[in-house]
Amino acid sequence: MSSRSSSKESQPLLSANRDQDASSYHSVQVSESSLPIDDPPPLNQVSRVQLFWILAGLWSAVFLGSLDGTIVATLLSPIGSYFNKSEQSSYLGTSYLLSVCCFTPLYGRLSDILGRKGAMLLGLTLFGSGTIACAFAPTMEALIVARAIAGMGGGGVMTVSSIAISDLVPLKQRGLYQGMTNILFGLGAGLGGPFGGWVNDTLGWRAAFLLQAPLLLVSFTLVALKVNIKLPNEIETQSTYSKLQRIDFMGSFTLVGAVAGLLLGFSLKTTEELPWSHPLIWGLFCTSAVFWVAFILVEAYWAPYPVMPLRLITQRTPLAISLANFLASMTAFSTIYNVPLYFSAVRLNSSTNAGLHLLPHSIALSTGSMIAGWMMRRTGKLYYLTLASVGLTIIASICLALWDDYTSQYHLWLDIIPQGFGMASLITTTLIAMIAGVYKEDMAVATGITYLFRTTGQVLGVSLSGAVLQSILLRKLRQRITGPGSLEIIEEIRHSISSIPGLAPAQRKAAVESYADALHVVFICHIAINILVFIACVPIEEHPLPGTLQEQEEHYRNQQLAQNDTASAVDSP
Incomplete structure (x- = not known):
């Protein structure tokens, strides 16, 4: 599915009769001919009752993962005080996020090897083991390690649940189910803070960690009993040893090293306030660069089943979607962290009031994904919806950058809504575009790549904005506060x-103005x-969205035919 630069290359990938509408640069048309009567039934066609129980298992895991995240955020201060190591409490979140980023892309390939159930159970086992270990951790260091173990599974829970739903639901309806997933995720995130406190x-x-065990057990049981998603026969019939041979251990190791070095360097720069020239920061970045080179070489020349196929990430649509998710996640998480800071440091509101200003954003996140899913099901289109979604985030960023002393309460409460709505819609449409734009055998890996770029952007967004x-804050404070004791202040x-x-009033005014200036620069960066x-x-291409599983199988067969024809054309003299 390479870029279509020539007339021969511009033949549609998905069309049975290969007639492309030349009027649309972004559309790839498909024949609407009916399925042959001897076509095999879809591999994973289930009844509504079966689908309900499968979704119950998958969504309970998603709910638990989001619940855990905000529970831990609420507990940072009490845990730091308990161990008398408050300065290390931020590493509880950092270690989890780093682990999620490093291991998320591995689950795409693992779900193709171990099956959706096997990969999901592996994720739940690691997440559960880490969570229970947190409850019994004797030291802060042990607790940080336990959170990292939980992160190894937490990223997999989100990725595999998304892959499994894509197996069961046609693409035209996939956005609606993603919207429901996001609502449950938001519900868990909303309940986690009050519950943890x-x-x-x-x-x-x-x-707070031990009480997650019953829900974890329910989720594990539902997945083990109800999530029976079949893989192609050539994989199902393989022995366990043969399946293990398909795991790209070298690629996985080098990818983890590359991502960990990069993110840890940025995290230490922010949390420890180390200068960019510090040997530890440069050492981590150089180590990451070495691992990236090794990873590319392994994926290109060594791995028979790459954890992240380079042929996939270099294609037009997957590359565009990966970059969009990475950059959008940076601004989304930076917004979530810095908007409450604005109300605490500039408006001098209480922490409760500052946090409440994110409530409209949370509501918009939940509804945006659902509305985007409904529109895709109704129209079968996503390209202009994607661009409109990004347009909303741009509008929100401009509104936030214009905040000043004269901004009305109306704007202070509502200006963030387009950011939440647009981001929710964007991650939904780009996920569907990614799945629709790759071959069937690449669907799971492509989903893992999407989540990798999304989670990496989240971590870097917080680190870089910080x-x-x-x-900027330090420079402004030094300009405004001088005299004896100024450094301590x-x-x-x-x-x-x-x-x-x-x-004192003069110093308070200087502090507020300095924070306002610094946050203004951050919002302009957004x-x-x-x-x-x-x-x-x-550059994202718009592929047809099948409305039924039968149409989806035809969609994939047309892809395979186009791939075979392309290979034959290349081989012919």
């Missing part, structure tokens, strides 16, 4: 926002990055 106040923080914020302002209301997201989305 209540459990900590009544039973202690360790109980680095930009602190750099500046450090206190940078590390404890709660100290700002207690400062505008620039979201414009890049729009540019990245322009």
